[in-house]
Amino acid sequence: MNAELDLLVRLTDYERPQGVAERAVQAEQLGFDRLTVGETTGWNIVPPLTLAADRTDELGISNDVVSPYGRSPALLAQTALTMHDASDGRFRLGLGPSSPAITERWHGLEFDRPLRRTREAIEVIRSVYDDGNPAYEGEIFDIAGLNYEREVPESPPPIDLGTLGPKATEMAGRFGDGWTPQLFTRDGLEERLADLERGAELADETLEDLRVAPIVRGIASEDREAAREKARSTIAFMLGAYGPYYGDSVAQQGYSDVVEDVRAAWQDRDTDAMAAALPDDVLDDLAPAGTPAEVREWVEEYASLEGVDAVRIGFVNEMSEAEKETTMDAVADLV
Template sequence: MKISTQVMYAGNPKDLIDQIVSLESAGLDQVWVAEAYGFDAPTLMGYLAAKTERVQIGSAILPIYSRTPALIAQTAAGLDAVSGGRAILGLGASGPQVIEGWHGVPYDKPLGRTREIVDICRRIWRREVITNEGSYPIPLPEGQGTGLGKPLKILTHPVRPDIPIYIASLGDKNVRLTAEIADGWLPTLFIPEKAESVWGSALAAGKAKRSPDLGDLEIVAGGMLAIGDDVEPLRDASRPYIALYVGGMGARGRNFYNDLARRYGYEAEAEKIQDLYLSGKKAEAAAAVPAEFAELMNLVGPAGYVKERLQAFKEAGVTSLTVTPIGENPAKLVEQVKEWLA
C-alpha cells in the first residue's frame, strides 16, 4: 500500500508544498492537489514537480466541465514532462453548485462526458490524429463554427502515452464507469467497513467490462492521521470537514455526499446536518456528525488501534492510503505508517 496526502485549497500553498518536500523524504509516495474553486491545481502541481524528486503528483480533481478535453490532455502531458513521468490525472464531474455557479456552464451528461474525455486524452497521448463525435465534436463541424477546423495531433511528444487517469466518483453509475475505464478511483468520505455494501456491486459490474490492459483498479482513500494515547479528541477536528460536504456541498436533494452518508446508514443524521448547515448553523452541523463516522474514516488513536485501521483500509481494497498527519512531527508519522506497511 502506498501513502499519499493532499494539498487542500486553504492556506498558503507554498507553505503546504514545503511540508510535502519533508514528507517525501519520510517516504510519501503520492500527493494530490485539490482545486474546487480555489487556486487551480496544475499551477501548484508544476511547482510541486520543481520542488520534489520522487513523489507522484495527482490532481484531485480537475472538473471535467472547466476545460476542453484537448486542454486536459495537454495539461497532463505537460505536467508529466516537467515531473519526469510522475503525473496522475485525477478527474471528476464535481457538482452543479460549482460547475454552474462558478464556471457558468451547464451540468449535463457527466457520465458520457467523462467517458469521452478519458478516451480523447489517451488517444492524444498516443499522438493520434483526433476526431470525435458526441458531447465534444472534434473538429467542430460546419455550421457550428467557421468550418475551417481540421483534425490535429499533439505537436509535442508526451513522456508517457499512458498517463494514469483516476476518477472521483460516488454514485453507482459513476463508480461502475470508473471501475470500467479508469486506472484508479478517488472516493471521498470513505468508510472501509461500509464500502462493500455501498459500492461492491457497482465496482464488480464495472470490472466485468474492464480491459485487462488497464490492470487492477487502484483505490485512493484515507483520512486524518494521529498516533498516541490521548489523541482521540482530534477526531472532532474532522467534523467540520464532514459537515461541509454532507451539509453544504450541494443543494437539498442534489448533494452526492449527503446521499453517501444516507447510504452509510446515517439517514436521520444526514438530514439534520444538511438542515443545520443550510440554515447557517455550521458549528451545530459539525456537532451533529456521528462519532462513528468521524472515527471510522480516520486513523486516530493509540498505535495498536491505528494499525487496525490500516488493516481495515487494506481489506477494503485501498491501494494508496491518503493521510493528513496531525502533530508536531508529520514526517515522523508518515515514517511510522510506512514502517508498518512494509
Template sequence: MRLGLLLPHIGTVNPTELAVRAEDLGYGSVWLGELWGSDSTIQLTAIAGETENIEIGTAILNVFSRSPAVLAMTAATLERVSDGRFTLGLGTSTPKAIEDLHGMPFDRPVRRSHETIELVKQFLGGGDERVDYDGELFETKDFPPLDADVEVYHAALGPANRRVVARLADGWIPHNIPFPHLEEAFEYVAEHATKAGRDPDDITVAPYIPSAVSDDAAEAHDAIRGHIAYYVGSGKGYQRAVAQMFPEEADAVADAWRGGDRKGAAAAVTDEMVAALGVSGTPEQARDRLRDVIENPAIDRPLITIPNQTAEKLAEQTIEALSPSHL
C-alpha cells in the first residue's frame, strides 16, 4: 500500500520543506493541487530537486487551461528532473474555476478529458511514428513523440468520466465518493475497461482520503465537515457523488452553501457523512479509521488530503499522526 500525501496549503510552510518531511516520515508520494496562487508544476520541480525517492504527482491539473501539448511537455520534463518519479493527475475541475478564473467556457468537459488524455498519452509515447490526431476538439499534425514513461491518472466522478478512465487512464482519482460505495463505483470502471480490451487490474485507484487529526476529536470532525460542505456546495458533481449514499443530506448541505450560509452547510454534514467520507479524530482514532479505510479492496494508492481551511497545527499533527511510520 503506497500511502500518499496531498500537500496542503498551510500558513507560511514551504511545500518543498513539507515534502522533504513527508519523505522522512515514510510517505510513498506527495501531490500538489492547483487552483489559484501557485503553479504546482514549478513547485514540484523544486520538490524533485530536494527529495530522493518519494514519488511526485499533480492532483490535479485541469484539462482546460493547458493544451494537451503543454501538459505532455510538462509531464515529460517533470519525469526527467525527478528521475522517473512523476505521475500526471488530470481532471475537469469545476465551472467556477474554469469560467470565473480562466475565462473559458466549461464546455463538453468529458469529451475534453477524453481527447486530452488520449492526445497526451500519444505525445508521451515512443517510437518513430509522428503524432497526428484528428478529434472533435483537437487536431494536431506531424510532431514526434517525447518518449517519456509517465502514467496519467484522471479524477472522474460521473459515469461518463469514469468511462474515460476505463478506456484511457492509468489511474483513477475519486473524491467524495463515500468509501462504502467505492468498490461498486470501480466495478463500473472495470466493466468498461474490459469492454475496451483493457485489464482493470492495470488501473490504479488512488482516492483522496480527507483527513484531520487533533487531540480534540470534535475539532478534527469539524474540519472534515467543512471540507465536505465546501465540495458539495461548490460542485454539482461532488454533490451527486455524496448523494449516492446521502441524498437528502447532500441536498441540505448544497442548499445552505449556495444560499450563503457556510456555517449552516457544515453543520448539515452529519456524523455518518464524516465517517463515510473522511478520516478524523484523535491520533489513535484516526489511525484506526485509516487502517479500516485502506483495507477496502478497491483502494490501491490512498492519498491523505488535509482540508485547506484547517489550522496549521492541526495539519501538521495530521501529517505526523497518519504517516506510514506511525501506522
C-alpha cells in the first residue's frame, strides 16, 4: 500500500492517560505511521499525547481535532509548539470548527461564524509560527500581541483541518497543510477532493502539498456478522445523533433517504431501529467491517484513491480488546 496508515484511538477506552502511550508503543511496533486522538468533553489531549510521544521514537503524533472555541488561537499555537518539542518534531495540529453541542453546552460559547473563526485562528497560529507573536486584527479576533517566550522552530507543526462541506474543505486546501475528513464514500471523497484542490490553487499550491488522511471507523473479526452489527450501530449513531453535520454530509453523497430514516428512529431514541435503517450497501460504502481479509481489502482500495496520502483507522463502539487487536493486525499487514 502506497498510502500511510494512521491509528485513531478514543480516550474513553482507557482508564489512565498512560494507556494511550501503551497503545502508541504497540502501534509503532505494528508499523503504523501516526497515532491520533480526538478531544470532546473528556480528557485534555495534551497529557496522553505527550506520554505517547515520550514513549515512541518515530511514530507521528496528531490530534482530531481541537476547535477555536475551546482554546484561544494563541493557546492553540502554544499547544502545537509544546507538542512539537515533546515529540521531537513529529506532531501535526488537528483543527476544526467542532459542533454547536460541544461549543455551546460544554464551552459555553455561541457557535457563530465557525468557518471565519477557524480561518482567523489559523492565521493567528501562523503569526506565532512566523514572528513569535499573535498580534492580529480580524473580524473575530483582535489581539495586541506579546512575544512567545521560547524560540519558534524552523519547521513548526503542520495544521490539518477536519472539514466536511465544500466551502469548509476549500478553506482547508487554502489555509491548511492537510485534510482529515470523516464518513465519506469513495465517490463522495473524490468529489470533495475537487473542493480541496480548488482551495490549494488559491494558495498557489497543489494537492501534493497537502496530507490527505480520511478517517474510517472499522472492525475486523472472524465473527463477521457480529463485527458488522457493531459497525452498523456506530455509523447509524453518528449519522443520526452526532449533530447535523455527518448526517447532512452523507445525505449529500446520495443517501438522503437513509439519513432521514436513521434520524427518524433517533427521534424515538430507538438505537436498534437506527441500525436497522442502515442498509448493507451503505455500511459497506462508509466503513470497513467484516473478516480481516475483507477489512484489509476495503482499506487498500480506499487508500488507492488518487489524492489520498494516508488512511486513518478508528474503532467502532463496543469492541473488545481482542477485536481491536485483530483489526490493527489486519490493516498493519498492508504496511
